[in-house]
Amino acid sequence: MLDVFAQTGAAGFEQFLLLGLVMGSLYALIALGYTMVYGIIELINFAHGDLFMLGGFLAWQLAWTLGVRTLDASSTGAVVGAVALMLVTAPLACAALNVATDRVIYRPLRSAPKLTVIVSAIGVSFVFMNVGSLWLGTSPVKFPDLVPDANLVTAAGVRFTWKDLMVVGVTVPTMVALTLFVKFTPLGKAMRATAQNPTAAKLMGINVDRVIAVTFAIGGSLAGVAAVVNGLYNKSVHYQMGFQNGLYAFTAAVLGGIGNIPGAVLGGLVIGVVGELSKAYLGTKWSEAVVFTILIVILVFRPSGLLGARTREKV
Amino acid sequence: MSLLRYWPPVLFAALAAYPFLPVADVIRGQQFTILFVYAILALALNVVLGYTGLLHLGMAAYFGIGAYTVGILSVPFFPFQQSFVVSALAGVLAAAAVGVATTAPVLRLRGDYLALVTLGFGLIVQYLIRNLDPITEGTKGLNPIEPGPVPGFAGTDMSAARLNSDWGTKWYDYPYLYFVALGLLVLTTLFLRNLERSRLGRAWVALREDELAATCMGLNPARLKIAAIAVGAGLAGLAGALYALALHTTGNPSFYDFNLSMIMVCCVILGGLGNRSGVLLGVLLLMGFDRIAVNILDNEIQDALGSSAKEYMKVSAWKLMIFGVVLILMMRFRPEGLLPEARVRRELHDADAKAG
Amino acid sequence: MDRRKFLTVAGGGVGAAAMLATGGCGKKENTIVIASSLPRTGSAKGQTDTIVNGIKLAIDEYGEIAGMKLQHRDMDDATTGGMWDAGKEADNAREAAADKNVVAFIGPYNSGAAKVSMPLLNEAGLLQVSPAATWPGLTKKVPGDEKSGEPDIYRKSGKVTFCRVCPTDFVQGPLSAVFAKDVLNAKKVYILDDKELYGAGIAGLFEKKCKELGIEVLGHQSIDPKQPNFKTLMDQIAGLQPDLIYFGGTSQSGGPQIAIDMKGQGLKCPLMVPDGCYEEAFITGAGADVVNGRCYATIGGKDPSELTGAGAEFVKKYKDKYGTSPEAYAVYGYESAKVVLEALKKIGTKDREAIRKAVVETKDFDKGALGKWSFDADGDTTLKVLTISKVEAGAFKPVKSITE
Known part of the structure; x- marks a missing residue:
């Protein structure tokens, strides 16, 4: 028999929807890094997920070195301090690494065909993964459990914990800040200009290389934030986790319309919700197949993604 | 120039002679058989990626479809038990049909959207293989795959043809399967050579170079792309069929995953996008390193160091790093691949001249 | 220039081929x-x-x-x-x-x-x-x-x-069920597996024995080990209120994450895992605070500390x-x-x-x-002992050994 249909217990639709939205905002955060880089240099950055993984490892290393390993064994001050330190260090390190990678590896290839750059990115992804496996080994490693699991909602049937609050509390302001930055600051405008037409932007006196570096820095730091939030939320890091999360994030970016910032957020949320609902009603083993089937169906009807502009091919 | 153009026939001749040479080694022969399979798969990807420029990230799915079709049609516990020729043909047709059926609706997607759809398609196929136990046996794999070679000839015994004691006794053993795989590889190469020069092949290149201009000249892009997918998927199915036969099992479903598709993309680009000889070289180097050289080096290191060999002294611990660095350096200093297609080389050269 | 490059490549290729053909250097006889x-x-x-x-x-x-x-x-x-x-x-x-x-x-x-x-x-x-x-x-x-x-x-x-x-899973799966009934007093279990030959196989044997022993099997589901978490699954299982969750799999195919999410989603029942999780990596992967006192692991034969x-x-x-x-x-x-x-x-x-x-x-x-x-006629060990250990203070502490 095909045991396609999993049983459902007492937890209901609202609960799965909530979990999906929380997971989705995490995917969205990673997807933003993909989509911004793509928007500017049309590169599918296959190494982005692995950058996220290295960020998670760094955060783990920090907490471990500081000795803040469990909630019960550490004072509240130490926990808040450690989390704050992680939220500063990991994004900075990821941003630096991302910018350095761009400077050394992608920048000399600016005029090269797209495939060349994609293959370089795959190469970078291999290197990062090997670094990860040499760093923390190949088994999953427990990430310090520093945010309580206590339920914050009294309504029956739904659990909304401190952890969920943390994810939402970090991701939503980050995404709002990013949108405002791109919309209203001069640098943001320069980014949009470069994305639209690099040559024209250059002619207008925009330092394109600097804009690209800033884009990689922002994308990297978002991956770093996502890595910390992911570590605290899922409580586990693994050298291959970049692949799975990167895949979902890439999918989210494309689903929303690659290069489109609100699109990436929407795409992330859709994937999170579809993923969790399919786990609940069809069983976890089918979840990924369902996510990608829905993705393909959506793209058949909206070939440029949910929010992607219907651009005509340039002649 | 002549050297460049004629090395594949020389290589094929040398490989065909290999089992008769005194240095012949069963293990290497069997490993080469698998390399030939990968070479066919890479050539299949080259049709899609090199000729028409579609970034296809799900070739492993067609490979899997070929392997599982042969599995289903050969294993003793299903009522089919077809010969290899029949089941391989079915595998080719099934892969091509699935390729056309799944690609046709999404062809109007632009480059990177299409890439993601093919990636997603590859993952879906992999999950279907993994989860549809009654048909695919899930993670157990379909085995044993030991069919007869052609319809009406169930006998698999080759004892009469053995030239020395290293040679196997069944037709799917070394070196008979080695010759079959090599023969199919040569046929594939010849087929693609003629295809490249045909109307269809030239139309593909026109499409890759400038879709709009090609359309204006009266070419139908959708039909051309579907033809490329059909040929590529069919060849990948053939490679899968051979793979299942060589292993006598379909193995673990996780083998047919995104990693395989990605490595194949790397082989094609590293060797020389669009150029058959380049693709062959890319496969021989990358897969040869992954599947043969790493093992040899590790064994040598262990034999040399004895039990004091540490984990990090082994090549396998650094394999991904080596892969990654090679890809990065190649793309930086020789983006056109080891043996580029003439047209691509000219293009890049022009770009250099312009930039300089 | 092209020819020179080609010759370099070809030369390297031929060298590599020669090395492959001869299988490296000669093997030592002794x-x-x-x-x-x-x-x-x-x-x-x-x-x-x-x-x-x-x-x-x-x-x-x-x-x-x-x-x-x-x-x-x-x-x-x-x-x-x-x-x-x-x-x-x-x-x-x-x-x-x-x-x-x-x-x-x-x-x-x-x-x-x-x-x-x-x-x-x-x-x-x-x-x-x-x-x-x-x-x-x-x-x-x-x-x-x-x-x-x-x-x-x-x-x-x-x-x-x-x-x-x-010992094969014929020993491990069924005897785990016996332990679940006799020692843990489990009346209702939920079974998970990683869908690999080993994990699904042992979970299936566990399920079969449970049914024979009259333990109610609330459900049996295969997971996708690559998923980042199993919170939804655990929320569902929590609603069924099992006395025990059994996971057939290894510490690399989702075992630690299941333990983590069980605790996170408020499941109080113990988790039982086979020998694929009987290793330090399972405890470090899930965190000692998560598995201490609530996780049982089984292993054919004896725990090294009991030897x-x-x-x-x-x-x-x-x-x-x-x-x-x-x-x-x-x-x-x-x-x-x-x-x-x-x-x-x-x-x-x-x-x-x-x-x-x-x-x-x-x-x-x-x-x-x-x-x-001894080895029996099929090459299986005659050792038919199963040791069940409980995780205490970050280590496996043998609780009981059962013989078939």
Whole structure:
């Protein structure tokens, strides 16, 4: 028999929807890094997920070195301090690494065909993964459990914990800040200009290389934030986790319309919700197949993604 | 120039002679058989990626479809038990049909959207293989795959043809399967050579170079792309069929995953996008390193160091790093691949001249 | 310029080909090689490290036999992706079979991989001893299985070439259910597995026994180990209020994450896992605070801390050499090598058939760490003990041993 249909217990639709939205905002955060880089240099950055993984490892290393390993064994001050330190260090390190990678590896290839750059990115992804496996080994490693699991909602049937609050509390302001930055600051405008037409932007006196570096820095730091939030939320890091999360994030970016910032957020949320609902009603083993089937169906009807502009091919 | 153009026939001749040479080694022969399979798969990807420029990230799915079709049609516990020729043909047709059926609706997607759809398609196929136990046996794999070679000839015994004691006794053993795989590889190469020069092949290149201009000249892009997918998927199915036969099992479903598709993309680009000889070289180097050289080096290191060999002294611990660095350096200093297609080389050269 | 570049490439290629063709440099005549084929890259590396440590320890005890130097060849059957791979396993088996210095093949780790290498080695007549592949069908017909043709499809030559020192899942799955009923008083269980041959196999045997014993099975679901978490699943299971969750799988296929999410989603019932999770990596992966006092792991045979006599000596030697206590798999690695080496010592030549015969017919073997045991006619160990340990203070503490 095909045991396609999993049983459902007492937890209901609202609960799965909530979990999906929380997971989705995490995917969205990673997807933003993909989509911004793509928007500017049309590169599918296959190494982005692995950058996220290295960020998670760094955060783990920090907490471990500081000795803040469990909630019960550490004072509240130490926990808040450690989390704050992680939220500063990991994004900075990821941003630096991302910018350095761009400077050394992608920048000399600016005029090269797209495939060349994609293959370089795959190469970078291999290197990062090997670094990860040499760093923390190949088994999953427990990430310090520093945010309580206590339920914050009294309504029956739904659990909304401190952890969920943390994810939402970090991701939503980050995404709002990013949108405002791109919309209203001069640098943001320069980014949009470069994305639209690099040559024209250059002619207008925009330092394109600097804009690209800033884009990689922002994308990297978002991956770093996502890595910390992911570590605290899922409580586990693994050298291959970049692949799975990167895949979902890439999918989210494309689903929303690659290069489109609100699109990436929407795409992330859709994937999170579809993923969790399919786990609940069809069983976890089918979840990924369902996510990608829905993705393909959506793209058949909206070939440029949910929010992607219907651009005509340039002649 | 002549050297460049004629090395594949020389290589094929040398490989065909290999089992008769005194240095012949069963293990290497069997490993080469698998390399030939990968070479066919890479050539299949080259049709899609090199000729028409579609970034296809799900070739492993067609490979899997070929392997599982042969599995289903050969294993003793299903009522089919077809010969290899029949089941391989079915595998080719099934892969091509699935390729056309799944690609046709999404062809109007632009480059990177299409890439993601093919990636997603590859993952879906992999999950279907993994989860549809009654048909695919899930993670157990379909085995044993030991069919007869052609319809009406169930006998698999080759004892009469053995030239020395290293040679196997069944037709799917070394070196008979080695010759079959090599023969199919040569046929594939010849087929693609003629295809490249045909109307269809030239139309593909026109499409890759400038879709709009090609359309204006009266070419139908959708039909051309579907033809490329059909040929590529069919060849990948053939490679899968051979793979299942060589292993006598379909193995673990996780083998047919995104990693395989990605490595194949790397082989094609590293060797020389669009150029058959380049693709062959890319496969021989990358897969040869992954599947043969790493093992040899590790064994040598262990034999040399004895039990004091540490984990990090082994090549396998650094394999991904080596892969990654090679890809990065190649793309930086020789983006056109080891043996580029003439047209691509000219293009890049022009770009250099312009930039300089 | 193009031609020069081409010649460089071609020259390199020919050089590499020449090296491949001759198989590296000449093999030394005066060595005996024990090969092992395990997933040495990727996620199972932690466990295979301990197995290899066990093998090396055993080999070091002998050093040389009949004037021939002993050597261990550590082969990897995983690929770049990190999972075991049928092609690599087949290559390893053939490579070992072709090298006349190899007298035994230890491995593989995964039962799925065993399906690939077993027929090849059987044909070559090379002895294979697995320290970890526990799927029963490799050696015996699984009741109710009418179509696969196991185990005869692995024994084309008619001889038994495969044996294993670890008890099969026939022991582990059912006895775990007995423990769940007798000791944990479980009335309702929920069963999960990772869908691999090993995990799904053992979970299926557990489920069958549960039904026989009258334990209600609330559900049985396969997970996708690659998912970042199982919160939704745990929320669902929490609603069913089981007394126990059983997970058939390893610490690399989702075991730790299940433990983490059970606690996170407020499930209070214990978790029970098979020997694929019986390792340090499971506890470090889930966090000691998560699994302490609420997680039971089972292992065929004895926990290393309970070993006596030669076993205790092994534990001590292992600690001296590697600085850590041996894990369960280290014992199996050691035992596999030991049973081969003892036979080798008796025979004193590289005669594969004699060694195979001697090992397969091993009776009342007590030179290793596991106590006295024999191989039955199918190459399975007669050791039918299951030890159930509870995680306490970040370590496995044996609670009970059950014999079939």
